[in-house]
Amino acid sequence: MQSGGNEARAHLGAAAGPAYRRLYERIREAILSGQLTAGARLPASRQLAAESGVSRNTVLAAFDQLNAEGYLEARRGSGTYVARVLPEQMISPGRAVKSSAQSRATPRGLSERGQRIAGTDRMPLPAITGASSHSTAFQIGLPGLDEFPSELWARLYAARMRQSARDLMRYDDAAGYRPLREAIAAYIATARGIRCTADQVVVVSGSQQALEFCARILLDPGDPAWIEDPGYLGARAALISAGARLVPVPVDDKGLDVSAGIEREPGARLAIVTPSHQFPLGSTLSLERRIALIDWAARAGVWVVEDDYDSEFHYVGRPLAALQAIDQHDRVIYVGTFSKAMFPSLRLGYLIAPRELVDGFTAAHLSTDMHAHLLDQAVLTDFIREGHFNRHLRRMRVLYGTRQKALIREADRLRGRLRVAPSDGGLHVIGWLPKDFDDREVATAAARRDIHAWPLSLHSIEPNHPPALLLGYAGTTEPDIREGIDILGQLLGGRATAK
Template sequence: MAATSLVLDSRAGRSLQAQLSEALRKAIEAGRLAPGTRLLSTRALAEQLDLSRNTVLNAYSRLLSEGYLVGRLGSGTYVASELPERPHATRRARAPHAGAASPPPDISRRGRAIAQLPDLRIAAPGIPASQMAFRMGTPAVDAFPSDLWGRLLHTRWRRSWGDLLGRSEPAGHPALRRAVADYLATSRGVRCVPEQVLIVNGAQQAMSLAAQVLLDPGESAWVEDPGYFAGRGALVAGGATLVPVPVDAEGLDVAEGARLAPDARLAIVTPAHQFPLGVAMGEPRRRALLDWAARANAWIVEDDYDSEFRYVGRPLQALQGFSPDARVIYIGTFSKVVSPALRVGYLVAPEPLVDAFTAARRFSDGYTPVAEQAVLADFITEGHFSRHVRRMRVLYGQRQEALLEAARRELGGRLELAPLHTGMHLVGWLPEGMDDRVAAERAIQAGVMVMPLSAFRVRSTGRGALLLGYAAVREERMADCVRLLARALR
């Protein structure tokens, strides 16, 4: 459908964004935009209609949230194959598309919103994703202390196999809760006792529990923009109204969040190492965030996903430890520190919320497998975990430097990389005007799994970039992997 068939009136009493949303919605319902139709890019439509790109972005975002549009990574925005129910709307037949997944027509609005979230799991044909370089969030599995872990498992099984075959408490294995509380107090400055620690199946489940316990459907929640996709997914699954808050050099812009939604009930943040941009939230901004939560009677979910890997100075203190009465739910995971196969994370809840979180865990999936918890408790209490973190900190620092050195030789003018003091990935900025989704798709076809920054944006715009996870790439492979990326970007 040509942009000229969309009639907007700047003198009307309604905003241009609302007019554009309605015009596109009517075109879809009338069949002028058929299911599966690829829409113009936001930039192209903005130019044709003489609108700001933000106006078009917000209109598309609204139709995405309503289920009229779907986004596909590296491909664009399309009319949904199955449209949401509306009074007097005509039902449409499904239009099959490669890779498209449409929800059935009889699920809830919340279920439809979950189903329409884009799937970022992509792999090149014939290449297992686990073998692709630069995969995000993957630690150095090649450096996992497998022999030690095997001995600990054997010893634990010999000593207490009967206990390992039984059920665990919903809040977790007591020995692991004590070990996590001690570790967080000494390494992250978290204020807690073991009774406040809940063991969960990874950070994703912790976020889902937080949304379930703290939010009623329709209530507003701040999310970083760009930000962690799984956090947004947990809130959508909980029925929350997302409020994308921009991120600057100091992390989440608290003043802008308070302007956009001062009465939000929750904020998910990554203050020690913002995902995906890598910036750290300074103390004034942290104080402002805590003050907002106290004034608004809101909660902060602190996702501390990889702060152990700080290469300059000591790790930053957790936001949760700034005040004894901080309204913070602290989340961490062992998946990125030990192994992605170890689906064990933890949640530190303020004492008044412990019973509610425990009950929510009981009625979700009950508990985390006992054997993994028991062995992990031994791994921590015997000092192996701290030594492993120290070794990985050195190794990841070396691998980051190897990536930067290879990039200086192979990627000049194509990708701008700068070192980061924390974490397991770098942000590579593309030349102005280059589409990062297209660049990521070509890189994946070449055999290296980079992610486009735009995949983690909601409303924010700006220069395209690629995210490169380097922790799992051996130094001797780094140069060859960077050459594959350089070839793809040509």
């Protein structure tokens, strides 16, 4: 352990120039060049500050950014270490492992911001193979496409093309197709208790674009922003691409620990949260913490982004009202998506903005893709207004509840090697592994067998949880669930027991 610290110290030297950014760059370069090897322990922040001639806060800021980008790992009570697997070495399920030389190569011509974006971890998007037998076992975020009313959707699409094709081939309002905005405002008022008018709805190309817009128009480079830890990689990517300083805030069975966030960075300019069904752990933000979060935002004059990505799917009782519904200070920006309720290639989502921010979000839309796909917006409007959307959601809740029970039942055959507890909602559960397992290695081995188990550790900035896999069930049939558990049983050291 001591030799690792000496190695780190030898290659860092004294920092020069703008302190926080220069120190970040020196450490990152030492890691990418191989001077700092995987697992090497860095000096303590106070010691490195003294040796580098900078303040301890400068060192902590550099460490925070490197932690957020996956280059360092903070181990509670032990110190800060070079990550075992660097961002450049991360693989998505089904992809081959890059060679060491390839993983250290920096793309030519990219700006520093471009390099940060290119090196950011992303959620897995398995390639389309064209083979109908291609397994989707445990892919997270995938709805039940086998039960989507495709023929109905095609009829609505064809009707729109016959009736108003020319009108839907033009430019439209950057905030979105007005009838869809009206339909969304009416739907979420009933489903989530949201208080808004159609003028506050901005239709975007999926929730990821909504998060990008929030980070872009609400933050300046270097501004601190709260992010759940573990949390959604898309939120992390949006903040990193905006040059924000990430402040990881721990999550427990009551959701985001608001008091810990205030203690770590009371002056954060933004917080991105998933209060209804925390991603990835699945907890619900308690009412006490919801009130504390809104009170903090009101006092500090900052914004809270509520990512309500899968609240349509709740299997026990009714979900709590949206955070926005209890916000009396207009500090919450609500983000919703149709990717989970409908199908992922329908790149339509929306945000509900306080009135003072609507112009900023529409301007952000104009500076990127003008507006979301107009024909899709019109067809979705018909789908909602004719009652098909609500009927589809009711069917999917029953289906997904059944599939979750099937996954838990099958996982019980791996008792001692995989522990899966039921979840009140959502599209995935957590499969906890024995403490001596590496969830990234298990996920990589599973990907070679066409199983999309995703490691929990990749979502963590500060590793505070045992190894685990995210297991999606909504888009996986019961035969595929059983086969997937059989394969995981083989990978985890033995076969699944028969039931």
